[in-house]
Amino acid sequence: MVLQEFKNHIKTNFPALLQGPLLLACSGGIDSVVLAHLCALSELDFALAHCNFKLRGAASDADEEFVRELAVKLDKKVYVTTFDTNAYIASNKVSLQIAARELRYQWFNNIRDQDGFLTVLTAHQADDNLETFLINLSRGTGVDGLTGIPAETNSATRPMLPFTRAQILTYATTGKIVWREDGTNAETKYLRNSIRHNIVPLLKELHPTFLKNFENTQKYLQQTAVLADNHIKQVQKELFVHKGDLVEISIPRLQQYLPTKSYIYALLKDFGFTEWEDVLGLLTAVSGKEIHSKTHRLLKDRDVLLLQTRKETPMDSYDIALEGESSKLPIRLQLTEVTAMEEISSDAIYVDKDKLVFPLQLRKKREGDVFYPFGLKGKKKLSKFFKDEKIDVISKEAQWLLCSGDKIVWVVGRRADNRFKIERTTANILKIKLLH
Missing domain, CATH: 3.50.40.10 (Phenylalanyl-trna Synthetase, Chain B, domain 3)
Incomplete structure (x- = not known):
């Protein structure tokens, strides 16, 4: 049943994948291994890609060997790389999860571009979507953070999102598919694991169709987000005056949109700003006051805000x-x-x-x-x-x-x-x- 649903899902929602070639991110865990088997049985043209983060000693090396053997079994090419993840964390001052994500996606995208793959397939599934929703909810994110993991972006495609962890486990055990278990997945010191083991089971006990109801709710949120995005794009056209490499935003006109703070967030969130009280404060600040994101600067100049991409400081x-x-x-x-x-x-x-x-x-x-x-x-x-x-x-x-x-x-x-x-x-x- 899962196989036929998967084939129908690809044909209906991702017909381009039938043309290939595809790069499938495979950790060796149950989700990515099942995805590899489903793609093989669906006769998709793909290769495997495995990252060894060197974080679990012999277990990490065993995962790598397992994926190499899986590639042989499926008669597929395999790409393998290793990372000094701890050194990356130290030099970039990021968390383990962020480091692993940045390292692997940069590598995946390089392979995709160099070897002409159509997209990168990842094995995110329905339970991952719920966990991500709860993580973002706990962090106080806006609507964008509650709409879930996107099924498709410029760099990745996620064809497993309609399938639950239970469906995948049943398919794997029934089909006698072998996979690797990452022991750290049971450790609740990580936020995602804590939500997975302590919160999600309780939510599912509340209603037998909780996950399905959640998926429906998320679809409504996605539709609402699309409507809001269309409105904000129209407001940007009205407020953003492009002058060379500058964007000029009239403060009096901006203040006509209420609630102003919400509009400021929606208009400027894609430019990397995060300190929204500081951004709001610019509206009443003295001329010359400015704040910076990693990519942009926003400056108060009389009755306008000036938005500019940050540039390297020129020679004197x-x-x-x-x-x-x-x-x-x-x-x-x-x-x-x-x-x-x-x-x-x-x-x-x-x-x-x-x-x-x-x-x-x-x-x-x-x-x-x-x-x-x-x-x-x-x-x-x-x-x-x-x-x-x-x-x-x-x-x-x-x-x-x-x-x-x-x-x-x-x-x-x-x-x-x-x-x-x-x-x-x-x-x-x-x-x-x-x-x-």
């Missing part, structure tokens, strides 16, 4: 030679001697070459910078120029200055300095162009 300054295009700069500049002024635009300036001291320097703003804006009389603090031009904080940080010695020649792309302008006595004209 770059030297620029006289001729040609400077290819090693963070921006592309071309310096060319010309006989007369040609195009006039914000991306090109013409200066008196003889007033320059080479090499020129390209750098970011510094405290106390002043320049003489072209077209105006006298000098001006660079900070005052930025304020008058209504340049946001992140754009100020990103602004490049072309300098000759300690003098600003060009606020690149915005305004040239009057001290280097072309005059009647100019003998040599230098064109400096910003290339895009």
